[in-house]
Amino acid sequence: MMIGVKKIGKPMDIKERSYLFEIARGMMTSIRHFIRNVLNQGAMPTLQYPEEKRVLPERFRGRHRLMQREDGTPRCVACFCCQTACPADCISIEATERDDEGEKVAARFDINILRCVFCGLCVEACPCDAIRMDTGMYELADTNRENLIYDLNTLLRH
Amino acid sequence: MAKITINGVEQAVEDGLYLIEAARRCGVDIPHYCYHPGLPVEGNCRMCSVEVEGIPKLQTACTTIVQDGMVVITDSEKVVGERSDVMEFLLRNHPIDCPICDQAGECGLQDYYMEHGLHDSRITVSEKVKKKKRVDLGPNVVLDSERCILCTRCVRFCKDVVGTEELVIKNRSNHAEITTFPGKGLVNPYALNTVDICPVGALTSRKFRFQCRVWYMKNATSICPGCERGCNIWIDHHENKIQRLRPRLNPDVNNYWMCDEGRLDFHWINDDRVLRAEGPDGLMRPDEADRAVLALLSNPGDVLIVASPRSTNESLFALKRFVEVALPGAALTGGSFRPTGDDDGFLRLPDKNPNSRGMREIGIAGDLENRLNGSAGVVLVFENDLLGDRPDLESVLAGKKVVAFTSNRTATARGADLVVPVTTYAELNGSFTNHAGLRQEFRSAIRPPGDSRSVFDVVKSLSGLLGKELGWESETALTKEMTDVITGWGVRVEEETELHAG
Ligand code: SF4
Ligand code: SF4
Ligand code: FES
Numbered sequence: 001m002m003i004g005v006k007k008i009g010k011p012m013d014i015k016e017r018s019y020l021f022e023i024a025r026g027m028m029t030s031i032r033h034f035i036r037n038v039l040n041q042g043a044m045p046t047l048q049y050p051e052e053k054r055v056l057p058e059r060f061r062g063r064h065r066l067m068q069r070e071d072g073t074p075r076c077v078a079c080f081c082c083q084t085a086c087p088a089d090c091i092s093i094e095a096t097e098r099d100d101e102g103e104k105v106a107a108r109f110d111i112n113i114l115r116c117v118f119c120g121l122c123v124e125a126c127p128c129d130a131i132r133m134d135t136g137m138y139e140l141a142d143t144n145r146e147n148l149i150y151d152l153n154t155l156l157r158h
Numbered sequence: 159m160a161k162i163t164i165n166g167v168e169q170a171v172e173d174g175l176y177l178i179e180a181a182r183r184c185g186v187d188i189p190h191y192c193y194h195p196g197l198p199v200e201g202n203c204r205m206c207s208v209e210v211e212g213i214p215k216l217q218t219a220c221t222t223i224v225q226d227g228m229v230v231i232t233d234s235e236k237v238v239g240e241r242s243d244v245m246e247f248l249l250r251n252h253p254i255d256c257p258i259c260d261q262a263g264e265c266g267l268q269d270y271y272m273e274h275g276l277h278d279s280r281i282t283v284s285e286k287v288k289k290k291k292r293v294d295l296g297p298n299v300v301l302d303s304e305r306c307i308l309c310t311r312c313v314r315f316c317k318d319v320v321g322t323e324e325l326v327i328k329n330r331s332n333h334a335e336i337t338t339f340p341g342k343g344l345v346n347p348y349a350l351n352t353v354d355i356c357p358v359g360a361l362t363s364r365k366f367r368f369q370c371r372v373w374y375m376k377n378a379t380s381i382c383p384g385c386e387r388g389c390n391i392w393i394d395h396h397e398n399k400i401q402r403l404r405p406r407l408n409p410d411v412n413n414y415w416m417c418d419e420g421r422l423d424f425h426w427i428n429d430d431r432v433l434r435a436e437g438p439d440g441l442m443r444p445d446e447a448d449r450a451v452l453a454l455l456s457n458p459g460d461v462l463i464v465a466s467p468r469s470t471n472e473s474l475f476a477l478k479r480f481v482e483v484a485l486p487g488a489a490l491t492g493g494s495f496r497p498t499g500d501d502d503g504f505l506r507l508p509d510k511n512p513n514s515r516g517m518r519e520i521g522i523a524g525d526l527e528n529r530l531n532g533s534a535g536v537v538l539v540f541e542n543d544l545l546g547d548r549p550d551l552e553s554v555l556a557g558k559k560v561v562a563f564t565s566n567r568t569a570t571a572r573g574a575d576l577v578v579p580v581t582t583y584a585e586l587n588g589s590f591t592n593h594a595g596l597r598q599e600f601r602s603a604i605r606p607p608g609d610s611r612s613v614f615d616v617v618k619s620l621s622g623l624l625g626k627e628l629g630w631e632s633e634t635a636l637t638k639e640m641t642d643v644i645t646g647w648g649v650r651v652e653e654e655t656e657l658h659a660g
Contacts, residue, residue, distance in 0.1 A: 079257035080371045095368040103291070104258040104368055127257045 056136050061118045063137035064111055066155040067130050074156060075130035078106040082122035082131055090115035091122060109152040113140055160226040165233055171224055178206050178219040181232065188232055189241060189270050191248075191357045192309035193220035196414040198318050203248070203309050205270070207240045208232045216240055238274070245275035251287045251332060253304040261359030263372040267307070287332045295325070295336075296344030298364050298418055299353060303335045306360035312336065312352035319415065320504065322346040336360070347506065350418045354404055363402070365422055370401045378603035379406060381590050383468060383512040383583050384420030387505050388592030391416060393424075393584055393603040400424045400584060400604065411592065417506050424584075430567050432579040433608025444609050447578050448619050454536045454559055454576075455624075458487035462534035465492035465522050466542035467511035470588030471597065471647075472633060473613035474513070474520050475640045477540060480617035484626035489534060492517045493526030495547035507593055512583075516591030519644055530554050538563065540613055541580060545569035563616060579610040586612055587633065597647045 015021050037044050047054060056062075067075045078095035096107035123133050135158055142148050159170045162177075164186050171180040176199065178188050191203035201221035210217045211229035216237065219230075231237065248267065256262040289303035313325045313336070324344045328337050338344055344352070353361045375394040382389040382403065389412035392404045403424055405416035435447030442450065455461055463485075465477055474492070481490045498508040518524070530537070530544075530551065536559045544551050546569040555573065562574035565582045583590075585606040589599040606612075611619075614633055621628050630636040641647045 077258045078368070080374075081257060084371070084373065097292075097368065 050139075060136060060138075061120045061123075061133040062135045063113065063140060064116075064122070064131055064133050064150070064155060065135050065158045066109065066152065067132060068156060074106060074109075074152070075128050076106050076109060076126075077128055077130070078104045078109075079127065081125040081127060085121040085125035087119060087121065088115045088117045106152060109155065110149050111155065112149045114145065114148050160224050160228070162224050162226075162228040162230060164230045173224070175224050176220055177208070177210075177217075177222040177224055177228075177230065180224045181219065181230070186232055188219045189274060190220055191266055191307060192311060194311050194314075194355055194414075196319070197311060197314045197355070200310055200314065203307065204244050205241060205248075207237060207244070209234055209237055241270075241274040242277055245271055246277055246280075248307050249275070249279070250281060251289075251304065252307075253286065253291075255305075259302075259305065259359035260362045260367060260372070261305075261356075265359060266357035289335060293337075294364075295338055295361075296349055298422075299344050299349050300362050300364055300367060301336055302360050302362070305358050306336055306356075307358055308334055308336070309357060311355045311357065312361060315352050315355060316344070316346065316349075319351075320346045320348050324349075325352075347417050347419065347502070348415060348504065350421050351405065351415045355414075366402045370396050375401055376603075378584075378601050380584065380600040380603060381512065381598050382416060382420040383590065384417070384423055384510065385499070386507045386509040386512065386514060386593035387412065388512055388590050388596070388598050389416040389420060389505060390598065391420075395584075395603050398604045398607075399428045411596065411598070412505055415505060417504075419506070426566055427582050427584050427604075431565060431607050431610070432567055432571060432577055433610070435579060435609060436577045438575065444578075444611065444619075447576070448616075448623055450576055451538070451561055451578065451620060452623050454561065455485060455488075455620075458485045460533075460535045461485060461488040462529055462532065462537045463488055463490045464526065464530075464537060464539045464542050464544070465490065465517065466540055467492060467494050467509075467514040467517045469513060469517075469541045469613060470583060470586060471513065471516045471520065471591060471640060472586075472588045472636055473540070474517055474522060476614045476617050476628065476630075476636060478520060478522060479628050480621055483628060484617075484621035484624045489529055489532075490522060491524070491526050491529040492522040493524045494542065495526075495544065495551075497547070509593070512590040512592070515593055515595060516589075516597070519591060519595075519647075520640075535559060537561070539570055539574070541565070543568040543570045545573050563613065565610065578616065579608055580616060581606045581610045581612050585610065589637075591647070595646060597641075 069075050078093055080093055083091040083093050090112040092110045093106050094108040095104050098105045120133055122131050140148065160173050161168060161170055162180065164181055164184055169184045171183060178190060178193055179195065181188050188206045188208060190206040192200050193206060199220050201218045204218060206219040207216040208219045209231040210222065252267065256268065262268065291302050291304060293301040293303060295301050308327060310327065313327065316325045317323045324338050324342050324346065325336055326339060327334050329335055350363055353363045374396045378393045378395065380391050380393045382391045390406040390408040392406050393400055394402045394404065403421050405412055405414055407414055435442040435444060437450050463477065463481055465474055478490060481488050494511050496510045499506060499510060501508050531554060537555065538561045540563045552573065560574040561576040561578065562571045563578045563580045564571045565580055571577045583600065584603045586602050589597050591597045614636065618628055630639065
């Protein structure tokens with residue numbers, strides 16, 4: 001489909017072209033908000049971040065974590081479903097054999113959070129409820145790119 | 159010819175065919191598990207049941223031979239219902255552990271469940287019969303008994319194709335299981351074919367197990383370079399690494415099979431490659447390398463060029479032309495000191511080079527040993543690990559300047575004065591001519607790593623520096639000329655497009 005551009009708008013009249021009147025009108029709006037905020041400070045949307053933090057909605061998607069079984073081993077069975085579902089290609093898994101009854105387990109599980117778009121598709125895809133995004137962690141900045149590739153242990157420790 | 163009517167359409171088919179095969183040739187696919195075109199029929203899975211007019215009960219298409227005037231229905235309510243019931247039985251004890259199963263994505267149970275099953279399970283997980291999940295049948299094959307549907311394809315392969323009879327079914331009914339005879343292992347040199355033909359994830363390859371999900375892999379048609387047979391193969395690759403090799407159907411060469419040795423011999427393509435040209439003063443760019451080679455070629459009479467029966471026909475043909483046009487006076491020889499094996503009467507042949515016959519037919523003499531002992535002071539070795547195969551040659555090469563054109567860090571490369579990286583067969587379009595004189599083409603599967611170039615590109619660049627023309631614009635022109643001048647090479651082998659034959 002082609003996208004067309006349609007120009008709308010009429011030629012400016014003398015009032016608009018002189019600007020002064022329009023600027024005064026804009027200032028009025030700012031002043032109106034200023035007065036309203038000063039008179040009713042409790043309703044102001046600004047937060048004193050980082051001392052003050054927003055209450056997250058229940059289904060907020062933050063940094064991933066990997067779940068553990070009751071015996072402390074990772075729940076993940078290295079099925080690659082999350083890696084397959086991920087649209088940003090940020091998960092990279094290497095699978096190996098479990099020592100006990102022939103099951104599969106992740107030998108390496110890296111999430112490159114720099115690539116992540118926080119869509120939650122990996123959580124959706126996991127058949128074992130092994131990966132969740134419910135940590136509520138969103139302050140993920142670092143001074144080093146390597147630190148932002150989380151490995152199996154980091155993800156298991158939350 | 160027999161006239162049969164399938165789903166109301168009358169068609170003529172060859173006499174003596176099994177109905178399932180006749181239907182396939184008429185474009186009607188009948189679902190099946192135990193039937194495999196490369197194995198004797200057994201008719202135990204019942205998945206292929208169809209209606210044949212005049213016979214009250216459903217017939218298994220894999221055991222019924224076509225007869226003139228046969229009227230067959232493969233899509234009636236009765237047939238469709240039967241398939242769904244058979245699926246339900248097959249899945250009775252199946253663990254449905256698709257997420258951790260290597261077969262997921264190319265599994266007969268998954269495919270047919272979506273097409274013919276779609277029933278809800280009436281069995282709870284706790285009611286299912288539990289079996290062993292990891293049994294080492296032999297060095298290369300691992301069995302998951304729970305997933306097995308007892309189609310006996312693997313049993314029949316060992317019994318009727320290889321003749322070693324290692325596998326058998328023990329116990330009855332719910333407790334039936336594949337096993338090896340006591341004290342025996344699945345050790346025949348073709349054992350990994352059972353993994354290919356197992357329609358479910360019961361048999362897995364020890365080496366490939368858990369390495370890569372099948373849906374990530376791309377496939378390229380190729381030819382196994384393991385011996386003179388030239389088995390047709392698929393190269394399955396992911397992220398520019400080869401993940402596994404699988405046989406590709408060619409009734410004239412290898413049928414549905416290949417040997418384990420050839421199948422597992424690909425790690426040298428992924429690992430330990432020469433990425434940059436190396437000389438006495440360290441790493442070089444390709445153009446620097448070419449000039450360094452050129453500096454050694456000032457006296458062609460002193461130069462010996464060693465070709466290899468592991469190179470493609472195209473590389474060898476280009477090399478020969480290079481010597482004729484750009485280096486007249488230099489000696490060209492070929493051959494290999496690779497240890498030979500046995501002819502085992504099935505696929506494996508003694509000569510472990512894929513293109514010995516091609517080299518002979520192109521007209522490169524095989525007097526390698528004599529030539530090496532000759533007086534030549536500069537030896538250009540193309541894709542030939544002389545020292546790896548014959549360490550005693552070290553003294554012969556000691557006084558000579560050796561240039562190794564090689565893909566890997568072989569013994570020859572380590573002893574060479576100059577190393578120039580070249581591609582492997584997996585990164586080339588080319589062809590090998592097998593022991594029977596069949597020229598078989600293959601396609602490049604992955605990108606050449608680092609600075610690796612094809613032999614054609616290398617000699618083209620060298621002759622350019624020498625101010626000579628090889629006379630071909632592209633490799634296609636080379637192939638055309640080669641197939642025109644060598645008798646019998648014009649025949650193209652038809653490409654097999656079916657990915658999962660059988
Ligand atoms: S989808 Fe779940 S079980 Fe599968 S690899 Fe990802 S985290 Fe592991
Ligand atoms: S292991 Fe595979 S090939 Fe062998 S009987 Fe079971 S399902 Fe068939
Ligand atoms: S395919 Fe015919 S019975 Fe199994």
